[in-house]
Amino acid sequence: MFAQITALLPQIKAAAQEIESERQLPTALVARLKKAGAFRLLIPKEFGGLEASFEDYLPLIQSLAKADASTAWCVNQAAVIGTTSLWLPAEQIKAIWADPETSVANGPPFAGKIKPSKLGYTLNGHWGFSSGCQHATWMMGAARYSEGGWRIAYFKPEQVHFIDNWQTAGLCGTGSFEFTCNNIELPACQVADAGQPATYDNEMTRIPSALLFGCSFAAVATGVAQGALDDVLEIAQGKLPRYASLQLRDDPDVQRFIGKAQARWRSAQAYLTMTVADAFAEVRREGHITHANRAALRMCSTHVIRECAEVLDLAYKVAGSTGTGIVLCLVRPVCYFRQLRNGTHDMNVRADLDQTEFVSSADFTWQPSPLAGVERVLLDRVGDEVAVATSLVRYAPGASFDPHKHALGEEFVVLEGVFSDEHADYPAGSYIRNPPGTGHTPHSDPGCVIFVKLRQFDDADLTPVVTQLPMQTSAPASAQHELYRYKDEAVSYVEVPAGQRFAFAASYYVRELLIISGELDWQQEETRRLGPWSWIRMAPGQPLRINATALITGASAGLGAEFARQLAQQGYNLVLVARRLEKLNELAEGLQGEHPNLTVNCIAADLNDKQAPQQIFEQTQSLGIEIDFLINNAGAAGPDLFTDKPWQPHADFLQLMMLSVTELCYLFVPGMAERGFGRVINVSSVAARIARAGDCHYGPSKTYLVALSEGLGLALKAKGVHVSALCPGFTHTDFHDVAGMSEMKAAMPEFLWYSAETVVVAAQADIEAIVGALDARQQVELTATLLQLCDKRVVGSSALNSEERRAFTTHGLNPERPNSDGNQSRQGVPVIIDAEVPEYRDRKTP
Structure with missing residues (x-):
């Protein structure tokens, strides 16, 4: 029955942008839709219609909406409102639908009045939202009758004045103009009493048109939501967000959002299908619709539209900030269906939240x-x-x-x-x-x-x-x-x-x-x-600052280099510190090539040296640089307390890991407090909370950084300075290779590792967080328990049995998800301690 219409779906989808920009359906497309019978889908066959059942009609509208919302909207408006012609005298019904070009448009009455006249009736009024009026051959307007009740009136488009005020994003192509008429004379055959039984009695005339509209609006909503989900899935297949090592399809949060959206969409579609089927089965069986099924249809259509708006919101959370293309696909339908709830039309001002x-x-x-x-x-x-x-x-x-x-x-x-x-x-x-x-x-x-x-x-x-x-x-x-x-x-x-x-x-x-x-x-x-x-x-990801500068130690590789890349992207000027000046210069040259307005200064310094912190401070002073963001990232694996002799390497290690960090805070943080703004990230480790046999330097030194950060944070939180200890677990950098731990790294299961990009993104997000729901020690203890499990069960084996997998899931790791190869992988979440308050935030990795 619908083959000619569904054959037009590729053409409709291809014309979607043109329909939106031109604010009407293309003339050639309208001609093909009329020839296929799209605007007379619900009209009885004896009058030249397709006489589709409503249960078959709704999936067709959904398919049209998936291709283009405006086309589906116009087809639906014409099809449903066309059924009101079945209240007119039989000869007039035949006259209207005898023309294969017939299409009917209407709008809700703002102020419509009709009264008897010598020729039949006189109509005055103002109607809104006449979707499809640009290709309509008949207009229908409901109006209050001077002697009581309502009348429906059919008249020609040339008898009215159209008001072009329709700019609703995502549905501009419906051309839903307002229209007015002033004292137009209509013959009696073009007016009917809507309160009386229809001239042609069938199941479509036994259900109020408002309920038919509600259900078909819901079908449009499900189609738009389905199209948005398809767009998101297509984007997720190949999108690698900035600062991320995972494609969207492999990100567990993205998978969760898409799964949630799919579930809500499927349940909404099933609810609509079931409720409509029940209502029409009752009409066919009883000859009328009961109040219970009227309420069920109204409740269903409202719920489905709201669910689809939420599905679009979820889709936008996944892909809304990944590029302007998806904004065009998703934001406009979201806006419209929110308006559909509210009963308004659209006036957009700076509505794109991805723009600063x-x-x-x-x-x-x-x-x-x-x-x-x-x-x-x-x-x-x-x-x-x-x-x-x-x-x-x-x-x-x-x-x-x-x-x-x-x-x-x-x-x-x-x-x-x-x-x-x-x-x-x-x-x-x-x-x-x-x-x-x-x-x-x-x-x-x-x-x-x-x-x-x-x-x-x-x-x-x-x-x-x-x-x-x-x-x-x-x-x-x-x-x-x-x-x-x-x-x-x-x-x-x-x-x-x-x-x-x-x-x-x-x-x-x-x-x-x-x-x-x-x-x-x-x-x-x-x-x-x-x-x-x-x-x-x-916009998301856009910082606000005036000439802020970040100083990063250990900046030549690993987390330090990643901090430099991300802060440069955000517009921070940089002071890069490390022992290897040639590596710093190479990094600085690359960053300045990507960001020409960036100022990057490189300082060669070995923080094992007691004089290094003061020398770094003096060099920044001589350059006239004030530091707003201090990232103490330099570190090393360290000597063994009992086997490595003499003492000097141990003293150097403690100088690097603890004393240099403390002195750099001592030198730079007072200026931040005086200026009223500052950020300090001390790169600690999950080892700060784990006592392990033989670890007498590295873990304890990281514990000190956590305690230092907590104390500084409490002292400085009222002065605009945030201090955090970043406590990552296993991170993909060159740390383990430099420390001679390559074999240990190779033995650890992949799901315990995460990327430097992920760690740095999370660190920056969390240093801005002040209040949270999860106590830091609870988070760290979960991770510490996990790593103790690793010590006992996992080291030396890359495989986990089902019992061990359940143990890891219990301790807070992300759920299983397929990777790009179709295998199963896991990824831990870095532990962030925000030292400003005694309560901390359990944030998702962005």
Whole structure:
């Protein structure tokens, strides 16, 4: 039955970008769809339709949506709304569908009225979202009848005025314009009473068209979600994200997200299929649909659409920041189906979260809102008047806003004046979070300006907040005050004294900054001075800093070189320290070739030498360099306490592993504290928590670094300096080869190892984390237990039996996953100790 339509799927998919950009279906494609009967799928055969069953119809709509959402939407709108013609007189039904070009478009009535006239009826009104109107031959409008009830009216497109205001990303091709008509005269045969039985009675006319639409909208949603998942799977096959050693397909987090998305999509599709089948079976059996099945269809369609929106969110988490192509594939349908929940159309402003954006207060253009006396600056926005939005809103004295509910929450800061509602008055400096389900009636007697974020809460985030920003007229040092935290969202108020550096390291989440007072020189492609109320949104992986410099010891290879590569990518200037100057120069030359604006200084120093830390400090001073990020990475395996003679190698080892680290912190950290910003990573080891026979130097020296980091972190956390001990386990670097441990390395099972890229990415992410749920010692003890298991069972054998695999899984390793060769492999997660607080975060490896 559908062969001619399904044969068009490759053509539809190939035309998807054209459909979106041109905002309509191509004329040639429309002609082929009409010839195949796509716009009359549900019309009885005796009137020239295909008379498809609804159970067969929905999978076809899903297939069309997988190829292109706009095409599926237009076909579905025409097919379902066409069934309303079955209420017209039989001769009129035949007249409408006798033309093989027939296609019907309609829209929900904003204001439609119809009344009797000498010729039949007079129609006036305004309708919205008339999908497919550009290729329609008939329009249908529902209108209130002057004598009570509703009438459906059929009329020609040339009798109405279209309003081209449709810009919904992802469905631009539907051309869902609004339309109006003014006193058009219609014959009685083109008007019908929607409250009476249909002229042509069949199963399609026994189910309200609103329910048919709901189920078919859900089918469009499942098709779009299926297409997005297919796109993600295709990308995952060959994508190697920046700083990662694993392709997306081999990343356990990616596999988890895709598995979760697939499960939700399959269950949603099955739920829709089952519910529709049950409802139509009842109609065929009983001759009508019961209230129970009406409720079931409504609940099902709503649930399926929401599930598909969540599937798209999961797909975007996997691939959304890997490139602009997937953003085009996924963001637009996500936005639309969120709007479908909310009943809005789209007005996008800086809606791509993968782009860093800023708006300077010097460039503000205040726009009127729908309410008198209320103006706004749109910072970012997805939606119309009901939107996921970030804005500045200005109330004139005495202005007010309509009562409203916060379906997905409201968060705002009062920047000027006094903002009021029925609950309280909020002066400048107030920070308020109104969680989902709350509501109020805002107004301002003296006038005010607020910074507000709408519809951006987690559904389960139900904690209200009313507090004052801890503003000071002049702060002696940078200070960060956390205002609120829920899951991965954190809101802080940061004070930065004049003339001091200000920096945020790169994050794997979007970050936003609002300048409340003062000025900030922000360097993007060029330096901009941003004044009060200016706004910055940083894309994932994008740091914010002004001329920050990182010093890395042991930078010639391994973790040190990887830190250099990643920090250079983020825009840090570098001071590289190691014994091998030629290796440093080689690394520096490569980095400067990739990043021409980067400043890299190389210092040859042997940290076994007691004089080395002071010499490094003096060289940075002579160059006029202030260090913002100190990475103490230099290290070695060390001598054996009982067999290696004389004592000097032991003294040199302790100087390298402990005293040089302490002295470098002593020399560089006070400047960080004075400037109010700094980051210190002391590279320790999981060996810090494991007592092993014969390890009398290496493990104890790493234990010292953990204790040093904890103490420094507690002392410095109020001064803007974060200190962390990085405690990796087995990492793929040249450490083991240099230490003469190649045989031991070869004997260890592959799943215990992880890459330098993974370790460095995790280290940078975790040094920014302040609060977490898992105590560090619990995490380390899990890993220590695991490595004790290794000592007893695994060393010398690369194979694990099922009992041993269960033991390893119990102790926190990632689940089994296929590698690129189809075999099974595992990968550990580096242990990070954030020494700022006594509680630590169990973060996933990015």
